[in-house]
Amino acid sequence: MSATRTGSVWRQPAQVWAVAFACVVAFMGIGLVDPILPAIADSLQASPVETELLFTSYLLVxxxxMxxxxxxxxxIGAKATLLIGLGLIVAFALLCALSGSVDMVIGFRAGWGLGNALFISTALxxxxxxxxGGSAAAIVLYEAxxxxxIAVGPLLGxxxxxxxxxxxxxxVVVLMAIAFVAILLLMRGPASPRQPMPLSAPLRALGRPALAILAVAALFYNIGFFVLLAFSPFPLGFGAMGIGFTFFGWGVGLAVTSVWVAPVLMRRLARTTIILTMLxxxxxxxxxxxxxxxxPAALVxxxxxxxxxxxxxxxxxxxAVMEATDLPRSVASSAYSAVRFIGGAMAPPIAAAxxxxxNDTVPYFFAATSVLIAALTVLLGRRVLAHIDDAGQGAGEDAEAILVGDAA
Structure with missing residues (x-):
């Protein structure tokens, strides 16, 4: 009997849990600065546009x-890449904490982004x-x-x-150091045979029509994502705890639907149908x-x-990206994520400007327009993405089975 039928997404090898824990901490870094954006602007005499560059330098790099x-x-292998990435995050997060100007924080957040790239693409x-339990279980765990x-980051921030x-x-320094030790000690087992990838592999991957369509859609989708995440603390007008609790609720909603609702929808609907409904x-x-x-209450x-x-x-x-091509997953993930994060990098300073x-209404209309462009991209490329829908017909059912487990 397959792991999909006998196990749960929560029954995983120790090395998977080590990487998953490190992923939690890495993603905390995205929302961690949200509650302190107004405080940084006040303490370091920075404008909202300058403060939003904390996201831009991080996401662009x-x-x-990627x-x-x-x-x-x-x-150099997955373990070494993960450790280097975590080490860079620890170093640059510490430098951010010790910075005396907003320009220094912006610069050190860029170094943090380099470590983040090495870690995130390799972690997935x-x-x-x-x-x-296969790729469906892995993706559910990764999204969890x-x-x-993302939920805990703003609350801790x-x-x-x-x-x-x-x-x-x-x-972040403390938590990432713990993650570093966890990867170092728990990620064991025989190393997978290394197949060196050419430097041009991610760029060539973007030449695959299905992956290119998803990457362009993700670029515009991420503009909407990061306007909501990075710009909203300013019009909310709350203190650090108020912003933290708001985005804790946002992150909990994101976690619940990514882990429990998305698999149910994929069991019933084609992936492109879900995308064209949600956007x-x-x-x-x-x-x-x-x-x-x-x-403020309605905005929350x-x-x-x-x-x-x-x-x-x-x-x-x-x-969808994991099924878009027959390329190695690390290459597909790197190519897609590179374009996606660039979209996220553009959003915060544009929204502030x-x-x-x-006025504060226009950035949200800009974000909505970008999200509709993402939907149009998928709609126009739906024929090219047909094989993703075919591959996904059983994926949602498998993912749901993984989540609830099989008592037999």
């Missing part, structure tokens, strides 16, 4: 570095390769780690941010956020609803 991560990991391929990390804007960065709903939610931006509701929709989108897109030039 993460995206560009283009070389498969080349590196195919030569590692979890997919080592997890019990993403959801938990808010708690520590009440003490000082530097405290969340020190928190317009997300656009409506972003428009609503723009219309109620002056009402829009943010949390957005998290519910984003969770479904993240899982479905990740599964639009708010400064017009």
């Amino acid at each position: 993460t995206g560009l570095a 283009l070389v991560t498969s080349w590196i990991s195919s030569r 391929a590692t979890v997919v390769g080592a997890a019990s 780690a993403l959801g938990i990390g 808010g708690l520590l941010g009440e003490q000082s804007w530097r405290a969340p960065f020190f928190g 317009p709903l997300l656009a409506v939610d972003l428009i609503a956020a723009g219309l109620v931006v002056g009402n 509701v829009a943010i949390i609803v957005g998290g519910l929709l984003l969770g479904i989108m993240n899982t479905v897109l990740t599964e 639009l708010a400064h030039a017009f």
Whole structure:
């Protein structure tokens, strides 16, 4: 009997749990700075646009570095790549905590992004390769780690941010050091045979039509994602804890739908159908956020609803990318993630600039437009993505079976 039928997504080898824990901490780093953005702006005399560059430098370097991560990991191995990535995050998070100007924090966040790229692209391929229950179980576990990390990150950032804007960065240093030790001690077993990838492999991968369509769609989708995540702390007007609790709710919604709702939908619907349903709903939610931006309570509701929709989108897109080509998963993941993170890098400063030039409503309308462009990209490329729907017809059922387990 297959692992899919006999086991649960939660019954995994120790090395998978080590990588999953490190993923939680890595994804915490994305939302950790959310609650302290206003505090950083005040303490370091930075404008909102300058403060949003904390996201841009991090995400831009993460995206560009993704283009070389498969080349590196195919030569030095997954474990060494993960450890180097975690080590860089520890070093640059510490430098962020010790910085005396916003320019220094922006620069050190870029170094943090390099470590993040080495870790994230390798972690997904590692979890997919080592997890019990096949790729569906691995992706559910990976998305669960993403959801938990994104949920806990703002809450921890808010708690520590009440003490000082530097405290969340020190928190990352401690947690990433623990993750480093976990990978070092628990990731064992025979090394997989290394097949060195050419440096051009991710760029060539983007020449595959299905992967290119998904990458372009993800670029515009990520603009909506990061406008909601990175811009919203400013119009909310809350303190660090208020922002932290808001995005904790957002992250919990994202985690719940990515782990439990997305597999149920994939059992019933084609992947492209889910994407073409969720993206317009997300656009409506972003428009609503723009219309109620002056009402903090209503904006909180829009943010949390957005998290519910984003969770479904993240899982479905990740599964679609894994099935888009016959390329090694690390190459497909690196190529797709490079384009996706570049979209995320553009969003925060553009949103802040639009708010400064017009008002706080316009950034959300900009985000909604970007999300609709993502939907149009998938719609126009649906024929090219037909094989992804065919591959996904049993995936949702398998994923649901993995989640609930088989009592037999």
